[in-house]
Amino acid sequence: MLFRASFVVQLVALQQVFAAPQQPKAAEQPKTPAQAGCTNPRIRKEWRSLTVDERKGFTTAVNCLMNKPSKFKKYYPLVETRYDDFVALHVNETGISGQFGHPQDGQPHPGAAFNPFAHDDVHGGGSILPWHRYAIQSYEDALTEECGLKIGLPYWNWFLDSKDAGGDFVKSPLFDPVSGFGGNGKKEKNAGGFGGFGGFGFGGTGGGCITDGPFVNRTLRIGPQGKMAVNNTRCLRRDFNPNVVDQTANKKVLGPLLNSKTYAQFCQVIGMQLHNVGHMSVGGEMMDPFNSVNDPLFFLHHSNLDQLWALWEEQDPKRRTDYSARQGEVFGPDSVMSLGVYGAPWTAKELMDTQNRDGKGKLCFKYEGIPIEKYS
Incomplete structure (x- = not known):
């Protein structure tokens, strides 16, 4: 389907047009590995497995983060809140070799034109x-430490909302106006596109400002499309397109994904197909490759991608050290995953085991979810 590759293709085109500010230098913070063995991991559950009170508690914590002052305003003048900090992080890391700052040292990094398969773009x-x-993980830590979140970061398993699983996208409990994230945007003619810009993407069933839910009155400040120097306050928009979930988040795609022999195979299906699912089915702000973080659904979508990766890893312990590169890619297990001023740099191999069983990594969480056989 055209939309499977569309998000990546549009990302490439936009990155060649819009510039982001230079990446601040990485924080001088010591690494603090989790306790070896990770004896008390956070438990991350699928949204519909939470109680109603847990769901409300989570959206309350997100709103708390949206009302706390930014810690990094000196780097990004437009940010006002702690939540904005995470939007700015994603904008700044959605970069191109040779055009944006290097993830580690803030210096321009020599490179040719953007190639989505052969460089360190995130x-x-x-x-x-x-x-x-x-x-x-950094976002979950902020919710826990600064806003009192009592549960692990939930995830949105869009497979459960597909026709293949007997679901109904628009009736998903994720979009409940009281105990969820609210629903679709107001119907607008000629809807579609990134962050309110027409001409990109696919028109869905909404396109305007959301009309209900805990984030209905939120004001967005950053973007669209990587713009961090122009104050463009606006509402949160969504443009639901259920067909994306039905046609991609299904057994035909997920079964082979979870039977991938290598990380390279697994990652290719994620990058070219399933990464698109959450972005393109929700639409609106989620269709902006830079600023999709403006919609809190971003984190539940990416938590599900991570859940699928963890599920695949757990089928064979060797997969927790598999970071095999695709053809032409120069990165491997020792590649640095940097959040710049947001945290100390860690290598890919130090982020592979969610339960840090060798005591050399950072993480201490695990997922609860449906058995792998349900995807086939």
Whole structure:
């Protein structure tokens, strides 16, 4: 299907047009590995497995982060809140070799034109999974330490909302106006595109400002499309397209994914197909490759991609050290996954085991979910 590759193709085109500010130098923070053995991991559950009170508690914590002052405003003048900090992080890391700052030292990094399969961009290559694993871990830490979140970061298993699993996308409990994230945007003519810009993507069933839910009155400040120097305040938009979930988040795609022989094979299906699912089915702000973090659904979508990776890893312990590169890619287990000023750099191999069984990594969490056989 055309939309499977569309998000990546559009990302490439936009990155060649819009510039982001230079990456600040990486934080001088010591690494603090989790306890070897990870005896008390956080438990991350699928959204519909949470109680109603847990769901409300989670969205309350997100709103708390949206009301706390930024820690990094000196680097990004437009950011106002702690939540904005994470939007700015994603904008800054969605970069091109030779155009944006290097992930580690803030210096321009020599390179040819953008190639989504052959450099260190956090979407186009093998780093998409370990980098986002680290980023959503940082977000979970902020919710826990600064806003009192009592549960692990939930995930949205869009497979359960597909026709293949007997689901109904628009009736997903994720979009409940009281105990979820709210629903679709108001119907607009000529909807579609990134962050309110027409001419890109696919028109869905909404396209305007969301009309209900805990984030209905939120004001977005950053973007669209990587713009960090122009104050463009606006509402949160969504443009639901259920067909994306039905046609991609199904057994025909997920079964072979979870039977991948190598990380390179697994990552290619994630990058070219399943990464698109959450972005393109929700639409609106989620269709902006730079600023999709503006919609809190971003983190539940990426947590699900991470859940699938963890499920695949757990089938064979050797997979927790498999970071095999795709053809032409120069990165491997020792590649640095940096959040810049947001945290100390870690290598891909230090982010592979979610339970840090060798005591050399950072992570201490695990997922609860459906058995792998349900995807086939």
